[in-house]
Amino acid sequence: MSEGFGLVVRFTLRDVQAAAAFDALCARTLEGIKSSEPGTLAYVTHIPEGEPLVRLFYELYADRGAFDTHESQPHTKHFLAEREQYLAAVEVTFLDAISGKVATRK
Template sequence: MAFAVVAHYRCAPADAATARDALLKARAGSRGEPANLAYEVHEVVGEPGGFVLYEQYVDEGGFEAHKAAPHFQELVVGVVWPLLIERTVTFAEVL
């Protein structure tokens, strides 16, 4: 069964461009991972600095490999997370 991740990120509107750029670069790297099935970055309408990520992997192990990937560590952990005011993540099995 595939493994999905839905992440809601919120940063200050002044940091939105930096977060957006890093998330789009992370998307490019993530889509090249062998276990990645989908990686979408959405910007929340009417909420500057609001982002929703939808990710899907062949299994939970694929997601764990994603978290260890250099592009994730550099762009998401190193750039995006320090900008966040709020972060929630939901994990799900794809039916």
Template sequence: MYAVVARFDVRPGHEERFDALAAWRIGEAAHEPGLVGYAVHRIDGEPQARVFYEIYRDHAAFLEHRANVETKRFGAEHVPYVTGPPRIEFLEVLHSAAGLAR
């Protein structure tokens, strides 16, 4: 299993547009064969912060995700809505429950 967390800081007034773009991206990602889970979260107390939490079967599945057309489209189209590049962290599972580690 391979996981990624990406935090985006959205410009005030652009939340609705960013969220619509994120919803589109999540919908498109649902068809990726190596995807285990993908969610976008709002941080309590930080109304402009968005966190993408992505779980892939393995690193190769993540690389496939990064290479697809929809990811590249999101990468280009989200830029006007955020204050700068996302903070991205790559996660290595140490312990899990509910069958997440395979």
């Protein structure tokens, strides 16, 4: 599988209020992603069981260029600038796909 570039991001939030504000920020950002990023194949936010102050993002892009396009969007830049006030920690793992199944684009 030579196509696909992904990442997993683990955000630890400061407190319950920060988590609520962060979730609202994510919802606004997702609207921009849905409407203007055809190369973003998956962008999913999770709350791990038993960890209410953690958000785990899984992001999959058609290729590195699609990720770069995502990073340059106004909604992404706004998210990156605003998120810091809510965070206690962040951990990013970049992923190069070697095998698997992804949904086909129509």
